[in-house]
Amino acid sequence: MKAIQSVKQPYLLLTPGPLSTSDAVKQAMLIDYCTWDEDYKKVTREVQQGILNVADLDEKYVAVLLQGSGSYGVESVISSVIPKEGKLLIAANGAYGKRMAEMADCYGIEHVDYLTKSTEIPKLEKIQVIIQENPDITHFAMVHCETTTGILNPIKTIVPWVADQEIVTIVDAMSSFGGIPIDFAATKIDFLISSANKCLQGVPGVTFVIADKDKLVATAGNARTLSLDLYDQYVVMSAQEGKWRFTSPTHVVHALHEALRELRVEGGVTARYERYRENQRLLSMGMHALGYLPVIDAKVQSPIITSFYYPNEDFDFNDFYLYLKHHGFVIYPGKLTELDTFRIGNIGEVYSEDIQKLLHTIAAYNQARVVL
Numbered sequence: 001m002k003a004i005q006s007v008k009q010p011y012l013l014l015t016p017g018p019l020s021t022s023d024a025v026k027q028a029m030l031i032d033y034c035t036w037d038e039d040y041k042k043v044t045r046e047v048q049q050g051i052l053n054v055a056d057l058d059e060k061y062v063a064v065l066l067q068g069s070g071s072y073g074v075e076s077v078i079s080s081v082i083p084k085e086g087k088l089l090i091a092a093n094g095a096y097g098k099r100m101a102e103m104a105d106c107y108g109i110e111h112v113d114y115l116t117k118s119t120e121i122p123k124l125e126k127i128q129v130i131i132q133e134n135p136d137i138t139h140f141a142m143v144h145c146e147t148t149t150g151i152l153n154p155i156k157t158i159v160p161w162v163a164d165q166e167i168v169t170i171v172d173a174m175s176s177f178g179g180i181p182i183d184f185a186a187t188k189i190d191f192l193i194s195s196a197n198k199c200l201q202g203v204p205g206v207t208f209v210i211a212d213k214d215k216l217v218a219t220a221g222n223a224r225t226l227s228l229d230l231y232d233q234y235v236v237m238s239a240q241e242g243k244w245r246f247t248s249p250t251h252v253v254h255a256l257h258e259a260l261r262e263l264r265v266e267g268g269v270t271a272r273y274e275r276y277r278e279n280q281r282l283l284s285m286g287m288h289a290l291g292y293l294p295v296i297d298a299k300v301q302s303p304i305i306t307s308f309y310y311p312n313e314d315f316d317f318n319d320f321y322l323y324l325k326h327h328g329f330v331i332y333p334g335k336l337t338e339l340d341t342f343r344i345g346n347i348g349e350v351y352s353e354d355i356q357k358l359l360h361t362i363a364a365y366n367q368a369r370v371v372l
């Protein structure tokens with residue numbers, strides 16, 4: 001295929017996804033594909049395998065792909081993994097944890113919510129007490145990187161203990177998978193959900209669930225919807241060797257195929273983690289020097305996205321946002337109702353030079369607006 005000239009992008013996305021992707025990822029979407037043709041089914045199988053390789057997993061696990069944004073993947077797990085008589089414990093310290101509770105409500109699933117402040121991580125001791133008080137809890141769910149603030153939750157401290165109580169474990173690793181190493185076996189995760197458009201650096205439209213096959217097979221018949229039936233999606237995709245149950249987002253899947261190749265070329269998750277960590281380190285140091293303080297304690301700050309307080313009462317986020325956009329950067333508003341904050345992401349095709357340029361632009365903004 002003749003490569004088209006790359007399109008000049010209006011700005012760099014410093015957001016938690018969709019994020020700025022490479023030209024090759026975008027170019028992978030330029031062909032119209034047939035969904036039941038062997039060529040396409042092979043691409044689907046390679047994407048499934050590529051995801052398992054990212055997690056360093058063998059055939060005890062399977063990556064089931066689903067159409068939709070990340071929430072569709074989470075909802076697929078919540079609505080089709082937990083049986084009618086099941087009871088779910090959710091540890092939540094932000095909007096995405098709370099979204100799982102909303103989903104459970106939609107399906108009439110009994111749940112106990114362990115809520116902590118958005119600036120604090122959940123504690124194992126507290127979870128132990130809740131589980132001892134509620135011996136009928138069958139499932140547990142938590143978020144790894146809570147994108148609401150950028151806090152990194154301690155899955156490795158909490159999940160293995162919960163799994164040892166014969167409780168099925170669910171982790172929303174939407175904004176960490178591919179960007180932060182996760183030791184699957186040691187963490188004892190049964191179902192992990194992520195999507196194409198975050199640390200894997202693909203485009204939005206595909207979500208996926210990495211499942212322990214035995215645990216997944218045990219969920220047959222639990223689904224409360226047809227389209228989000230995780231088990232059936234798995235059965236059809238396996239039996240028909242890469243055929244999707246319903247129309248698949250062919251272009252998006254090809255973009256993800258290319259994005260997985262780029263992750264390998266970069267050196268895998270560890271190399272990407274190092275790049276993100278360096279981006280975040282430069283960002284938080286530089287912002288601190290410019291008078292913008294982080295919301296999350298450095299000890300539990302993720303290398304993905306950072307929340308900052310407004311520097312003073314006169315700070316006008318909209319003015320700041322438009323100034324940065326005009327200079328080539330798009331950032332994110334805060335998602336905390338109780339605090340005046342904004343967020344800057346550092347994942348995607350984003351390198352330390354970009355962070356340096358951003359910091360120069362913010363320094364110029366401070367000068368122009370005399371905000372500090």
Ligand SMILES: *Cc1c(COP(=O)(O)O)cnc(C)c1O
Pocket residue numbers: 016069070071072074096143145146147172173174175195
């Ligand atoms: C992005 C994200 C989701 C999914 O959000 P969508 O808007 O549906 O893609 C879920 N959980 C976390 C932690 C996320 O960062």
